[in-house]
Amino acid sequence: MRFTGCRRLNFFILTVCLLLGTPQMCHADLVSAGDIAFIGFNMDGNDDFAIVLLADAAVGNVVHFNDNEWVDTGGGNTDFNGTSEGEITWTVNSALAAGSVVTFSNVRTGPTASSGTMTGGLMSLSASEAIYAFTGTNETTPTTFLAAFSNDEQLYNGTLGTLTGTGLTQGSTAVLVARSGGDPADGGQYKGVRSGEAAFSDYRSLIGNTTSNWNVDYLDGTQFVPFDSTMFTTSVTSTPEPGSLGLMAWGAVSAFLWRRRGARSRLRSAHPRFGK
Numbered sequence: 618m619r620f621t622g623c624r625r626l627n628f629f630i631l632t633v634c635l636l637l638g639t640p641q642m643c644h645a646d647l648v649s650a651g652d653i654a655f656i657g658f659n660m661d662g663n664d665d666f667a668i669v670l671l672a673d674a675a676v677g678n679v680v681h682f683n684d685n686e687w688v689d690t691g692g693g694n695t696d697f698n699g700t701s702e703g704e705i706t707w708t709v710n711s712a713l714a715a716g717s718v719v720t721f722s723n724v725r726t727g728p729t730a731s732s733g734t735m736t737g738g739l740m741s742l743s744a745s746e747a748i749y750a751f752t753g754t755n756e757t758t759p760t761t762f763l764a765a766f767s768n769d770e771q772l773y774n775g776t777l778g779t780l781t782g783t784g785l786t787q788g789s790t791a792v793l794v795a796r797s798g799g800d801p802a803d804g805g806q807y808k809g810v811r812s813g814e815a816a817f818s819d820y821r822s823l824i825g826n827t828t829s830n831w832n833v834d835y836l837d838g839t840q841f842v843p844f845d846s847t848m849f850t851t852s853v854t855s856t857p858e859p860g861s862l863g864l865m866a867w868g869a870v871s872a873f874l875w876r877r878r879g880a881r882s883r884l885r886s887a888h889p890r891f892g893k
Contacts, residue, residue, distance in 0.1 A: 645672075645673040645674060645675035645678075645712065646672075646674070646675055646678055647670070647672055647674050647678050647680060647752065647763055648672075648752065648761060649672070649761065649763070650761070650762055650763060650764070650783075650784050650785055650786075650790045651671060651763070651764065651789065651790040651818060651821050652670070652671055652672040652763050652764075653668045653669065653670055653671060653672075653680070653750055653763050653764045654668060654669050654671055654764050654790070654792065654820065654821060654824045654825075655667070655668055655748065655750075655764055655765075655766035655792050655824075656668060656669050656718065656806065656807040656824060656844070657720070657805070657806040657807065657841055657844035657845070658742070658748075658766060658768065658794075658802075658804060658805055658806075658838065658841075659742075659803070659804040659838035659839055659841055659842050660742045660743070660744060660746060660768070660801075660802075660803045660804060660838045661803050661804065661837060661838040661839050662725075662838075662839045662842075663722070663723040663724070663725045663726050664723070664724045664725040664740065664741065664742040665720065665721060665722050665723065665724065665842050665844070666720075666721050666724070666742075666748060666766070667718060667719065667720040667721065667806075667844040667846075668718070668719050668721075668750070668764070669716065669717070669718050669719075669820070669824075669849055670713055670714070670715050670716065670717045670718075670719070671715055671716075671817040671818060671820060671821065671849075672715050672817065673712070673713070673714055673715050674709045674712065674713040674717075675709065675712055676709055676710060676711065676712050677708070677709060678708070678709040679706060679707070679708050679709075679752065680706070680707045680750055680751070680752065680763065681704065681705075681706050681707075681737075681750070681751055681752070681753055681755070681756045681759070682704065682705050682706070682707065682721075682740065682748055682749070682750050682756075683697060683702075683703070683704045683748070683749050683751070683756055683757065684702045684703050684704075684740050684741075684742060684746055684747060684748045684749070685697040685698055685699055685700060685701065685702045685703075685704075685757075686698045686747060686772060686777060686778035687747070687749060687778050687779060687780070687782070687783060688777075688778055688779060689775065689779055689781065694782075695779065695781055695782035695783075697757055698778075700757055702740070702741065702743075703724070703738060703739055703740030703741055703742075704737050704738055704740070704756035704757060705721075705724060705728050705735060705736070705737040705738060705739070705740050705756070706735070706736045706737040706756055707719075707721070707730055707733050707734070707735055708733055708734045708735075708736070709732075709733050710732075710733050710734050711732060711733070713732060715817045715849075716811075716817060716848045716849035716850055716851075717732070717848060718731075718844070718845070718846045718847065718848060718849070719731055719732050719733065720843065720844050720846060721735075722842075724739065724740040724741075724742070725739060725740065725741050725742070726739065727739075728740065731846065737756055744801050744803075745768065745769040745771070745772070745777075745801045746767065746768055746769065746772075746801070747765060747766065747767035747769070747772040747773070747778055748765065748766045748767075749762060749764075749765045749783070750762070750763045750764045750765070751763055759783075761784070762783040762784055762785050762790075763790075764785065764790055764791065764792070765780065765783065765785050765790070765791040765792070766791070766792045766793075766794075767791070767792070767793050767794070768793075768794045768796075768801040768802045768805075769796060769801045770793055770795050770796065773787055773791065773793060787825070788822065788825040788826065789821045789822055789825045790821060790825075791825075792824060792825055792827060793825075793827060794827045794831065794833055795827070795828075797835050800835050801835075802833045802834065802835050802838070803834055803835055803836055803837055803838035804833070804834050804837065804838020804839065804840065804841045804842075805827070805831050805832060805833035805834065805838070805841065806831065806832055806841045806844055806845060807823075807824050807830060807831055807845075808830060808831060808832045809823045809824070809826075809829075809830035809831075810823065811847050811848065811849045811850065812849070812850045812851075812852070813851075813852050814849075814851055814852065815851060815852055815853050816851060816853070817849065817851060819851075820849055
């Protein structure tokens with residue numbers, strides 16, 4: 618196949634754009650511990666919780682939430698202790714940038730999300746609770762844990778549950794709101810900064826510091842609903858994804874070709890024999 622002139626240039630630019638654009642989906646998946654974080658919970662009424670994305674999420678990303686206990690099953694093995702509590706699944710249906718806050722409402726009676734679609738069953742959040750977010754083949758089979766939340770330290774320290782085998786770390790990728798005396802908190806919300814950090818990953822330790830950076834109540838969790846949906850931002854300008862670079866290149870070249878075509882048209886008008 619032979620190309621000349623503008624056709625050769627068009628072919629070259631199209632190839633570059635495709636090469637730059639194709640990897641975009643590889644850079645916009647929730648795949649690692651800490652790619653999301655829990656920033657709000659309500660254990661009263663219809664039950665609700667909120668997360669912040671600390672990585673971009675492409676259309677089609679699927680996150681499972683499970684509030685069964687993650688326990689030591691013996692022999693160095695860990696697993697959920699059953700399916701008696703609740704499991705729900707969230708699917709991204711519109712690409713979300715890192716820093717976006719997603720709220721999950723009425724998970725006890727009919728789960729809905731502020732963005733994306735919900736499937737699966739219901740999730741009844743009890744007084745003492747842990748919620749695990751993960752990718753996996755289904756709502757009970759984790760492949761990679763993304764985050765966890767608990768309002769009872771016994772669900773992390775091995776008494777009633779454990780973080781062993783999840784790859785999560787308390788105070789960072791696993792948020793803990795400790796009991797007050799013998800009482801687990803009914804609700805709470807992250808109150809710390811949402812701007813100024815150099816990277817989204819820097820927010821993990823801030824969110825994990827529930828003693829300093831959360832408002833918590835041990836009687837009424839409904840006061841935190843609706844949760845604060847203000848986006849998190851960074852102080853460093855983000856580099857465009859490869860797909861965005863491809864679109865930018867295509868736009869610049871299209872403008873160039875359009876100007877070139879206009880110049881040739883004006884030249885033909887002034888000199889009718891030109892281009893024949």
